[in-house]
Amino acid sequence: MSNVVVIGGGVVGLCVALMCAEKGHRVVVVERGVADRDEGCSFANAGMVVPSHVVPLASPGMVALGLKWMWNPESAFHLKPRASLDLVDWGWKFWRACTREHVRRAAPLLRDLHLASRAIYEQWTARWDEPFAFVESGMLVLCNTERGLEEESHAAAFARDLGMPAEVLTPKQVAAIEPDIRLSIAGAVHFPRDARLVPAQLMRALHGETKRSGVEIHHGADVRAFRTRGARIEALETSDGIVPGDEFVLAAGAWSSKLARRLGVPLPMQSGKGYSLTVEKPPGTMRTCAILSEARAAVTPMGAALRFGGTMEITGLDEAIEPVRIRGIVKAMHDYFPDVTPNLFATAAIRAGLRPCSPDGLPYIGRFARYANLCAATGHAMMGVSLAPVTGMLFAQVVSGEATSIAIDAWSPDRYASRRAMARGADDAQAFASDARATTGV
Numbered sequence: 377m378s379n380v381v382v383i384g385g386g387v388v389g390l391c392v393a394l395m396c397a398e399k400g401h402r403v404v405v406v407e408r409g410v411a412d413r414d415e416g417c418s419f420a421n422a423g424m425v426v427p428s429h430v431v432p433l434a435s436p437g438m439v440a441l442g443l444k445w446m447w448n449p450e451s452a453f454h455l456k457p458r459a460s461l462d463l464v465d466w467g468w469k470f471w472r473a474c475t476r477e478h479v480r481r482a483a484p485l486l487r488d489l490h491l492a493s494r495a496i497y498e499q500w501t502a503r504w505d506e507p508f509a510f511v512e513s514g515m516l517v518l519c520n521t522e523r524g525l526e527e528e529s530h531a532a533a534f535a536r537d538l539g540m541p542a543e544v545l546t547p548k549q550v551a552a553i554e555p556d557i558r559l560s561i562a563g564a565v566h567f568p569r570d571a572r573l574v575p576a577q578l579m580r581a582l583h584g585e586t587k588r589s590g591v592e593i594h595h596g597a598d599v600r601a602f603r604t605r606g607a608r609i610e611a612l613e614t615s616d617g618i619v620p621g622d623e624f625v626l627a628a629g630a631w632s633s634k635l636a637r638r639l640g641v642p643l644p645m646q647s648g649k650g651y652s653l654t655v656e657k658p659p660g661t662m663r664t665c666a667i668l669s670e671a672r673a674a675v676t677p678m679g680a681a682l683r684f685g686g687t688m689e690i691t692g693l694d695e696a697i698e699p700v701r702i703r704g705i706v707k708a709m710h711d712y713f714p715d716v717t718p719n720l721f722a723t724a725a726i727r728a729g730l731r732p733c734s735p736d737g738l739p740y741i742g743r744f745a746r747y748a749n750l751c752a753a754t755g756h757a758m759m760g761v762s763l764a765p766v767t768g769m770l771f772a773q774v775v776s777g778e779a780t781s782i783a784i785d786a787w788s789p790d791r792y793a794s795r796r797a798m799a800r801g802a803d804d805a806q807a808f809a810s811d812a813r814a815t816t817g818v
């Protein structure tokens with residue numbers, strides 16, 4: 377059995393830790409945040425488990441939409457222009473991935489991952505003592521224009537071709553599913569196999585289960601450097617001491633690229649900042665979760681509260697809350713829910729989270745070629761909650777030397793690693809190591 381060190385205690389890191397511990401490995405999670413936090417992506421999200429999401433973020437039309445929206449500060453997308461070669465490189469790779477062929481290849485793979493993950497959530501909810509409000513409620517894609525409904529109808533047909541049930545509904549049919557809130561829509565698509573949960577409860581339950589399985593979680597430990605010998609990592613240098621291990625898993629969300637660079641391995645990623653606003657006393661409640669198609673926003677019932685979420689801001693690793701973005705979300709909600717007025721949000725809890733976004737919209741799951749004992753578990757973008765359990769399961773199989781039950785070649789963290797990039801990465805790592813030696817005197 378191995379000593380597995382997981383960097384990052386978000387939803388992905390905890391699922392990896394739990395599944396590895398259940399296979400008998402000794403597991404340590406190194407997380408720089410404090411133990412009882414309720415912030416960051418894994419807490420701020422909309423809690424949707426979405427087998428319906430078979431189309432990756434990088435898909436035809438996304439570049440044009442992004443260019444159209446980026447000039448409107450209240451729109452769902454914003455790219456903060458900055459002099460960054462990484463950003464240019466990511467943008468170029470994203471643009472190249474926005475093809476029909478990419479979607480055609482990725483969709484069945486994503487479907488299989490989502491369905492396997494959902495099945496694990498079903499098992500967990502039946503088995504665990506601590507509930508996380510997993511409800512197999514289905515998901516509605518609400519459209520408030522005929523054009524939006526037509527586009528979503530094509531998406532529904534695409535999903536059906538992949539074996540995912542999806543039904544186009546009239547406003548009256550939607551009202552029968554959602555009788556407790558007034559809607560202003562042209563129609564919707566219903567995906568009955570989607571589900572929802574409450575993120576903070578899931579995180580609490582995962583903490584409980586990992587501890588019960590013997591996982592050690594080092595909170596307040598910031599990973600600063602790696603101790604390597606040849607093609608192996610020997611230990612992490614953290615703000616809280618040295619953490620040795622046999623296997624290292626990079627699950628640090630949007631910060632993973634920065635850490636990978638210290639090891640000289642390219643892992644192209646940008647963070648996509650999103651916000652959620654939780655309204656404790658909404659004017660009505662929902663029974664399913666919903667995506668608002670034209671606004672690219674989301675709504676999920678969480679107990680008596682409703683959580684509204686949205687925006688994708690490519691602004692680097694900046695977690696600040698931008699009021700103009702919040703205004704955009706609030707306005708968009710009123711277009712679909714006439715009784716949800718701006719004053720309702722005056723006391724809403726606002727959270728921001730940085731989604732880890734790879735250029736092709738697909739996660740990085742698997743080993744790096746450059747280090748024999750380094751893996752990546754990140755890049756899940758808008759699907760991290762949905763895909764965390766299956767990511768954990770696949771990792772536990774990789775680390776245990778077993779054949780994975782789902783092929784993981786397509787998710788390789790080396791898929792952008794050309795020889796030149798690897799050589800440049802090695803130079804970066806050497807430069808970083810000598811800088812670190814100069815600073816620390818070690």
Ligand SMILES: Cc1cc2nc3c(=O)[nH]c(=O)nc-3n(C[C@H](O)[C@H](O)[C@H](O)COP(=O)(O)OP(=O)(O)OC[C@H]3O[C@@H](n4cnc5c(N)ncnc54)[C@H](O)[C@@H]3O)c2cc1C
Binds near residue numbers: 389599628759760
């Ligand atoms: C508004 C919003 C709505 C969303 N809705 C959904 C949804 O409905 N369904 C869905 O599936 N997904 C959704 N997502 C996406 C989902 O939240 C993310 O994909 C997921 O949380 C990513 O988890 P993670 O563990 O990879 O990253 P994170 O949650 O960011 O965790 C990474 C962890 O690594 C730690 N870390 C970073 N650097 C270091 C270091 N140097 N040393 C130690 N620790 C470090 C961080 O502190 C952090 O805790 C949403 C996201 C947002 C913002």
